[in-house]
Amino acid sequence: MSDRTGIFAGDDPFAIARAWLAEAEAAEPNDPNAIALATVDPDWLPDVRMVLLKEIEADAFVFYTNYDSAKGRQIAASGKAAFVMHWKSLRRQIRVRGDVTREEGAQADAYYASRSLQSRLGAWASKQSQPLESRAALVAAAARQGLVHGTNPARPPFWGGFRLRPLQIEFWSDGAFRLHDRFRWTRQADRRWQVDRLYP
Numbered sequence: 391m392s393d394r395t396g397i398f399a400g401d402d403p404f405a406i407a408r409a410w411l412a413e414a415e416a417a418e419p420n421d422p423n424a425i426a427l428a429t430v431d432p433d434w435l436p437d438v439r440m441v442l443l444k445e446i447e448a449d450a451f452v453f454y455t456n457y458d459s460a461k462g463r464q465i466a467a468s469g470k471a472a473f474v475m476h477w478k479s480l481r482r483q484i485r486v487r488g489d490v491t492r493e494e495g496a497q498a499d500a501y502y503a504s505r506s507l508q509s510r511l512g513a514w515a516s517k518q519s520q521p522l523e524s525r526a527a528l529v530a531a532a533a534r535q536g537l538v539h540g541t542n543p544a545r546p547p548f549w550g551g552f553r554l555r556p557l558q559i560e561f562w563s564d565g566a567f568r569l570h571d572r573f574r575w576t577r578q579a580d581r582r583w584q585v586d587r588l589y590p
């Protein structure tokens with residue numbers, strides 16, 4: 391008999407993640423959807439940075455970035471990533487590890503179109519992760535992109551989404567006396583989830 395109750399209850403880890411994020415949206419002062427995204431480079435050196443989680447789908451998590459950035463290249467080479475989200479006011483974290491593919495279709499176009507014009511032109515102007523001689527050079531590049539693309543720029547081919555399909559999802563919540571609760575969901579070969587409570 392499982393003792394997975396309360397905030398951990400349910401058969402769908404994506405539904406639990408959505409519910410926790412909704413609580414965080416009410417509790418956190420800023421960026422409740424920020425995730426620390428970890429990748430590995432070709433020398434196996436780990437890398438990590440914050441990005442914003444934009445969609446929790448039926449079986450995947452989606453974020454957006456520049457495909458030529460360091461993270462974009464690392465994901466292209468390995469096909470894998472992990473992330474953690476931590477909410478200080480809720481004292482909870484979610485950890486996710488899995489396989490990553492590009493989202494560069496209509497969904498990416500729609501998300502790109504939903505962003506402010508400055509952000510859309512900024513995406514065109516940024517050679518993300520490459521050396522930049524000055525802030526003025528970036529501002530000038532964005533202005534130039536405005537002249538080239540006008541007020542309705544198309545999504546740049548080098549910018550779009552990544553979809554992470556988890557092999558593991560772990561939910562962690564702070565417990566009294568440091569007896570925290572941890573539940574790890576592991577995807578089986580038949581695509582069902584095995585759920586284990588772990589020592590904290």
Ligand SMILES: Cc1cc2nc3c(=O)[nH]c(=O)nc-3n(C[C@H](O)[C@H](O)[C@H](O)COP(=O)(O)O)c2cc1C
Pocket residue numbers: 421424437438439440441442443453454455456459460461462518519
């Ligand atoms: C709260 C927060 C949210 C961010 N969201 C994104 C994002 O959604 N996409 C993105 O490309 N960079 C985002 N960044 C910037 C990244 O952390 C990082 O500086 C940039 O993507 C370059 O990373 P890379 O050189 O490892 O590819 C965010 C930074 C912070 C602090």
